[in-house]
Amino acid sequence: MLRSVLLAATAAVIMSATPAMADNKSDCQKGVAMIKAELKKEHPEPVPETLRRALSDAQLEVEVEEQDWAECTNYVKAASALLGNSGR
Numbered sequence: 001m002l003r004s005v006l007l008a009a010t011a012a013v014i015m016s017a018t019p020a021m022a023d024n025k026s027d028c029q030k031g032v033a034m035i036k037a038e039l040k041k042e043h044p045e046p047v048p049e050t051l052r053r054a055l056s057d058a059q060l061e062v063e064v065e066e067q068d069w070a071e072c073t074n075y076v077k078a079a080s081a082l083l084g085n086s087g088r
Contacts, residue, residue, distance in 0.1 A: 024069035024070050024072070024073050027069075027073045027076065028058065028061075028062060028069050028072035028076060030076075031058065031072070031073065031076025031080070032055065032059065032062075032072070034076070034079075034080070035055045035058070035076065035079050036055065038051055038079070038083060039052065039055070047082060047083070050082055051079055051082070051083075054076070054078055054079040054082075055075075055079070057075045058071075058072045058075040058076055061075070
């Protein structure tokens with residue numbers, strides 16, 4: 001009986017996390033594309049370097065590490081905040 005309850009609880013947790021992971025993956029991919037597009041534009045001097053670092057860190061989380069979409073979205077959010085604060 002306890003085994004059945006634990007199995008059901010585990011399945012519920014796994015199934016509830018799947019949509020969030022899909023959203024993070026999509027947000028990450030869109031964010032990486034946004035950062036790449038912004039790097040092609042003119043920005044005041046500290047902004048391009050920070051964007052390059054955010055892009056590098058986001059890609060590292062996705063490609064080299066274990067597809068950590070949440071970490072990737074954190075770097076994308078930081079880049080978006082930087083762009084919002086730079087007058088764009």
